[in-house]
Every structure is written in C-alpha cells, then in structure tokens.
Amino acid sequence: MDRNTLIGLILIFAILGGSFYLMKPSESEIKQEQRLQDSLKRVKAGLPPTLDSTKNTAVKAATPSLVDSADLKKPFGGAKYGDEKIITLENEKIIAKVTSKGGRVKSVELKNEKNFDGSPLILFDGNNNRFGLLFNAAGQNIATNDLNFQSSDVDAVVNNDDTKSIKFRLNYNEAQYIEYTYTLKGNDYNLALDVNAVGLQNLVPQDQKTILLDWGAILYQKEKNVKGERDKSSIYYKTAENDVDHLSETGDDEEKLEKKLTWIAFKQHYFSSILSSKTGFASADLDVKTAADLDIVKLYSAKAKLDFSNQKDNQYSFNFFFGPNKYNILKAQNNDYHRIINMGWGPMRWINQWITVPVFNFLDGFHMSYGIVILILTVLLKGVLFPLTYKSYLSMAKMRVLKPQLDEIKAKVGDDNAMLLQQEQMKLYKQAGVNPLGGCLPLVIQMPFTIAFFYFFPNLFELRGESFLWVKDLSTYDAPITFPAIFGIDHISFMCILMTLTTLLTTWYNNATSGVSGQMKYIGYFMPLIFFFVLNSFPAGLNYYYFLGAVFTFLTQLIIRTFVDDDKILAKLEANKKRPESEKKKSSFQAKMEEMMRQQQAQKGKK
The missing domain is CATH 1.20.5 (Single alpha-helices involved in coiled-coils or other helix-helix interfaces)
Known part of the structure; x- marks a missing residue:
C-alpha cells in the first residue's frame, strides 16, 4: 500500500x-x-x-364556579372571574382570535396556507400559548394572562387600506387599569399591540424599575418531516447592536441575555411569530424544549423585562408578525426578520443572499414550475463555472498523460526513499510545466457554491407544497418506498437514489479516464453512499438539484473529453521539457515544495 x-x-x-x-x-x-x-x-x-412536564408552560385559565370574597379585596381580584369573550380580527392574510382571558391572541390562522395534511394552518391555538405582564401589586403577584379583560368591541374584517382596532381593559378601578389595543391593517401579516398601564406606579413597589413580559407557546407539527421541522425551529432574537442570533435548533437550550433586544421570534421551519418592541426589551430569558409528543415541534418560552417608570403612566408599543418564512416577505418588513432564514455562513451566505436569491426571484417571475426553475438555475450555475471545470479537467488530463512517466520514476526509485521519489516527481512536473494541484484549486473555488445550495433549498419557502413529476412536495422528501424503521430509516427517497446513482456513474467515469488503479479506485465510491444516508430525508428539491448537478457534470466531462486530445497534451508537455530553464515559469506550489525539500535536506545533513 x-x-x-x-x-x-x-x-x-x-x-x-x-x-x-x-x-x-x-x-x-x-x-x-x-x-x-x-x-x-x-x-x-x-x-x-x-x-411531559414542560407542557405545563401553557397556563390554563379556569373559571371557578363560586366567587371567593377574599379575592375581591385583592388587586385585580375580581378579574379572576367572568366568561370568556373572543373577538376575531381578519384580513386577506390572517385570522386572529383575541380572547378576554388574558387579553391575549388566542390563535392565528394563515388563510393562504395549509398543513402538510391539508388542514388549516394555525400557528398556535387555545391554551397552548400565553402572553401577559408579570408584576407585584400591593404584595400580590399579578399575571395578566390568568385574568379576565373587558371589551365592548365585536368581530371585524378589514381589507385593502382599511384599519381596525379593538380594545381590552383589565380594571382595578377607574383610575388604575391595563389596556391592550390591537390594530390590524388590510392585506398585512402584522398585528400591532399598544399597552397602556395607567396608575400601576401607585400599586407596584417604588424601587421597581422593570416589569416582566411573559410569552410562551407550544407549536405543533406543520410539515411532513417533523424531525426535519424540529431541526430548523428555535427562538431567534435581534439585539440593539443589530446582531441576530438564536438558541440551538437541534436540541433543548436556554439563554439569559443581559442585553437590550429589539425583537424575539418563535421560529418554526417555514413559519414564525415575531414580537418586536419600539422601545426594546431590557433583557430576556429564553428557553426552547423538545416534547415527547410526536406532533409537537417544540415548546418556546420568553420572559423579557420592560423598563418601568414609577413616576408616570407607562406605555409600550409592540408588534406581532404572524407569517411565512419567505425571504422577500421578511425582508420587506425592514427589521432584519429575513436573517432568521439560515442561508449558511461566510461565503455561502453571501452567495445565497447576493446571487442565488436575486437569480431565483428573477426566474420565479416567469411563473414556471419550480422543477423547471431549479433546472435553469443549475444550468446557469454550471455555465458560469464551466471555465473552472474546464481548467480542472485540463489539469487532470496533464497528470493522466504523465502517469506512465511517474510510474517509471516510482519503479526506478522505489517506495523506500520517499524524499528522493518526491524530488524526482517534482523535477518532472517542473520540466513539463505542470502544477499537480492545478486540478484541485478550481474544484475548491466551486465548493462554496455547492454547499450554498445545501442551505438554500431546505429553507426555501417557495418549494413548500409544490409538486414536480412524481414528487408531491419539493420541500420534503419523496417517499415512494416506505417500511418499518430500520436504524432510524423508514423510507427510500427516489430522488435521492437518482442523485446517488448518477454520482456513482460520474465517479466510475472519472476512474476510467484518469487511470486510477488499486485501492484508490474504490475510495471515490464511498462518499456517494454516505451522502445517500445523509440526504435520504432531505427535501426532494435539494436532491433534485444535486441530481441535475451530477448529470451536467457527467455530460460536461463527456463533452470536454471529445475536445481534449491526450496526444496533443503530451506533445506539448514534451515540448516544455526542451525549453530552457530560464523560460519556464515556476508555480508557487513548486517553489514551496522545493524550499521544503531543501530545508529537509539541510536538516538531514546536520544530523
């Protein structure tokens, strides 16, 4: 070996x-x-x-059958009682139901979206969420989520440029109360919330500088692949310094942030509920957990501090965004919401943000099938990278025609003297004017583009629910073959099989044309097989792109092969050998290798 x-x-x-x-x-x-x-x-x-004990994060409001007279003497004690009233605000995008129990948004339905099974898509519902203020008043701990607000407003539907507001009030007395005002505009995903705390400064301790905003939700499965949905769901947030970060997406996590935040997002794979504040949150304790229930994605909790003045009434302006994680929609909000979409890191993010998204949007404007859009996107990418592909293939062709001479050197020198073997090989490369790494550099330059799509397609909202050929939904795996789970695998993705077979074919062709022999001949077959098990549960759209990429790579190599004549390349390399040394340009790689060998020889001479 x-x-x-x-x-x-x-x-x-x-x-x-x-x-x-x-x-x-x-x-x-x-x-x-x-x-x-x-x-x-x-x-x-x-x-x-x-x-699951974590399910207790959803506070359930109960209505006692009898009124405790002692409660009536406590701050907001009478608000523990009363019948629930629900007011619906609806526009072209959302249906928001606001309940008098806590004065909170009880449920939000996105009108133009469906769950993977065709049922209405509801971001959260009922007592599986909580929202309210936590503070101390006259020695009593008050949680507004558990108290009954009053409202005289009725259901409303708003359209186009119309705007509608509804009010809910939590009364202590006429001079001391908390009032929530919800405002919905037509054709919008945003629901504004203005909180007016009147007279509370006379109830809370004088040294209290903050009150707590408590927001939590249990979010249920909306996508076919619940594991994949969990792995792309977490709490995101933006700091006052414009940094956007998030808790772990792949497991339970919590974080205590002693910094000012401008918004907090409960992100699921393709949908989010984002709460922003004009004045910001002074700090926040964030928590995300995974439940045992198979249909629950995750449980979210955010406890954020709000600045509180004990000298005057306090007003807070919030805004809820309830909508899809669609790049263009989030970016249009002008609050960096689009940064919750994982576009990769470093060069991959730049490629997706400044190249892939604009090109995709341009192609999407022609209203073609997304399978065709991906096809055109792949052709454009391969076309742009063709010069690098050609240069890489040409460099490998030079190495291929030199292989007989390299084998002769190896047979002459043997494997025992590795340094001498390396010197003789570098001498041949220098004489022929060949850079042994010339075929690697173009491939390295192409690699960020390949990895960038690994992030782009699994987070591309536009593919959700879109069919192509036999694939019913390009945003999740196609599973024509299912079976009882074996080592965590319960299906076979046909698109992933096509991708794997095409990659294996390309590997076979490369081995055949490059003259690879021995054990190295089989090493290239391992990676496609490994990626099959990795990508089997990934979106069909991603596997479709990789399949197309493998097909075009194979076809490109066939085409280049017809234009590249090994005899002409060898003749040119032999001509290079006859040129004077002064006319030969030495590559940086060769210069470094020669310098390293000189240093090794010098050290060996000293010994």
Whole structure:
C-alpha cells in the first residue's frame, strides 16, 4: 500500500467517523425517545400516557364556579372571574382570535396556507400559548394572562387600506387599569399591540424599575418531516447592536441575555411569530424544549423585562408578525426578520443572499414550475463555472498523460526513499510545466457554491407544497418506498437514489479516464453512499438539484473529453521539457515544495 492510498483510506475513515459523530442523537433526543417509550409502555399496560412536564408552560385559565370574597379585596381580584369573550380580527392574510382571558391572541390562522395534511394552518391555538405582564401589586403577584379583560368591541374584517382596532381593559378601578389595543391593517401579516398601564406606579413597589413580559407557546407539527421541522425551529432574537442570533435548533437550550433586544421570534421551519418592541426589551430569558409528543415541534418560552417608570403612566408599543418564512416577505418588513432564514455562513451566505436569491426571484417571475426553475438555475450555475471545470479537467488530463512517466520514476526509485521519489516527481512536473494541484484549486473555488445550495433549498419557502413529476412536495422528501424503521430509516427517497446513482456513474467515469488503479479506485465510491444516508430525508428539491448537478457534470466531462486530445497534451508537455530553464515559469506550489525539500535536506545533513 503506497502513501497516497494510505492517506486516502485515513481520510475516508475520518469522514465516516465524523459522520457517525455528527449524526448521533443528542442528549435531548435520547431523553425524548425515552419519554416516548415510557408513554407507549403505559398505554400497552392500559394506563394513561405520561405527560411531559414542560407542557405545563401553557397556563390554563379556569373559571371557578363560586366567587371567593377574599379575592375581591385583592388587586385585580375580581378579574379572576367572568366568561370568556373572543373577538376575531381578519384580513386577506390572517385570522386572529383575541380572547378576554388574558387579553391575549388566542390563535392565528394563515388563510393562504395549509398543513402538510391539508388542514388549516394555525400557528398556535387555545391554551397552548400565553402572553401577559408579570408584576407585584400591593404584595400580590399579578399575571395578566390568568385574568379576565373587558371589551365592548365585536368581530371585524378589514381589507385593502382599511384599519381596525379593538380594545381590552383589565380594571382595578377607574383610575388604575391595563389596556391592550390591537390594530390590524388590510392585506398585512402584522398585528400591532399598544399597552397602556395607567396608575400601576401607585400599586407596584417604588424601587421597581422593570416589569416582566411573559410569552410562551407550544407549536405543533406543520410539515411532513417533523424531525426535519424540529431541526430548523428555535427562538431567534435581534439585539440593539443589530446582531441576530438564536438558541440551538437541534436540541433543548436556554439563554439569559443581559442585553437590550429589539425583537424575539418563535421560529418554526417555514413559519414564525415575531414580537418586536419600539422601545426594546431590557433583557430576556429564553428557553426552547423538545416534547415527547410526536406532533409537537417544540415548546418556546420568553420572559423579557420592560423598563418601568414609577413616576408616570407607562406605555409600550409592540408588534406581532404572524407569517411565512419567505425571504422577500421578511425582508420587506425592514427589521432584519429575513436573517432568521439560515442561508449558511461566510461565503455561502453571501452567495445565497447576493446571487442565488436575486437569480431565483428573477426566474420565479416567469411563473414556471419550480422543477423547471431549479433546472435553469443549475444550468446557469454550471455555465458560469464551466471555465473552472474546464481548467480542472485540463489539469487532470496533464497528470493522466504523465502517469506512465511517474510510474517509471516510482519503479526506478522505489517506495523506500520517499524524499528522493518526491524530488524526482517534482523535477518532472517542473520540466513539463505542470502544477499537480492545478486540478484541485478550481474544484475548491466551486465548493462554496455547492454547499450554498445545501442551505438554500431546505429553507426555501417557495418549494413548500409544490409538486414536480412524481414528487408531491419539493420541500420534503419523496417517499415512494416506505417500511418499518430500520436504524432510524423508514423510507427510500427516489430522488435521492437518482442523485446517488448518477454520482456513482460520474465517479466510475472519472476512474476510467484518469487511470486510477488499486485501492484508490474504490475510495471515490464511498462518499456517494454516505451522502445517500445523509440526504435520504432531505427535501426532494435539494436532491433534485444535486441530481441535475451530477448529470451536467457527467455530460460536461463527456463533452470536454471529445475536445481534449491526450496526444496533443503530451506533445506539448514534451515540448516544455526542451525549453530552457530560464523560460519556464515556476508555480508557487513548486517553489514551496522545493524550499521544503531543501530545508529537509539541510536538516538531514546536520544530523
């Protein structure tokens, strides 16, 4: 086994080991699975399933049948009683139901969207969410989420440029109350909330500088692949310094932020509820958990401090955004909401933000099938990168025609003297004017574009619910073959199979044309097989793009092969050997290699 083969095998095992490490379940996933198995055992034994303790974050308001007279003497004590009243605000985009229990938004339905099973898409509903102020008044802990507000308003539908407001008031007395004013405009995803706290400064302790805003929700499954949905759902936030960050998307996480925030987002894969404040949140404790229930994506909790003045009434202006994580829609809000969409990091994000998104939007304007849009996008990308592909292939062709001479050097020198072998090989490269890394650099330059699409397509809202050929939904995996789970796999994606087979075909062709032999011949087959298991549950749109990329790569190599004559290349390299040394341009790689070999020889001479 020569050194190159050994290095190749080490890299393959390193990739395999890294893949198994990265794909192993997190501690939260293990706990979730254990809770699920415990519940299943109880069901089989005829017992009710265990409840996840985290579900208690959804506060349930109860209406006692009898009034406790002692409650009436406490601040806002009478607000514990009363019948629930729900007022509906509706426009072309959303249906928001506001309840008198807590004066909060009880549910939001997006009118133009559906769940993966065709049911109405509701961001959150009922007592699975909470929203309100927490503060101390006259020695009593007050949670407005549990109290009954009053309102004389009725349901309203607004359209176009119309605007409608409704008010809910939590009364202590005529001079002391909390009033919520919700305002909805036509054709908008935003619901404004103005909070007016009148006279509270006379109830709370004089040294209190902040009150707490408590917001929480249990968000249910909306996509076919609930695991994939969980892995792209978390709490995002923006600081006053314009930094956008988030809690972990792949597991339970919590964070105490001692900095001012401008907005907090409860993000699911393709939809978000975002709460912003004109004056900002002084600080916040954020928490995200994964529940055992298979249909629950995650449980979110945010406790944010609001500045409070004990010298005057306090007003707060908030805004809820209830809508899709569609790049153009979020960017149009002019508050950096679009940064909750994961476009990758570094060069990948720049490529997606400044190249991929504009080109995709341009193609989308022609109202074609998204399968055709992806096809055209792939052709354009391959066309732009063709010069690099050609240069890479030409460099590999030079290495291919030199291989017989390299084999002769190896047979003459042997494997025992690695330094001498390397020197003789570098001498041949220098004489022929060949850079041994010339085929790698163009591939490295292309790599960010390939990885950028790995982030772009799984987060592309436009693919949601869009069909193409046999694929019913390009935003999730196509599963024509399903079976009981084996090692966590319960389906086979046909688009992923096509991608894998085409990549294997390209690898075979490369091996055949490059003259690779021995064990190195089989190393290239490992990566497509590894990626099959990795990408099997990824969106069909992503696998479709990689399939097209592999097809065009194969066709490009066939076309280039017909124009590249190995005999002419060899003749040119032989001509380079005859040129004077002074006329030969030395590559930086060759210069560095020669300098390294001189240093090694010098150190060896000293010994």
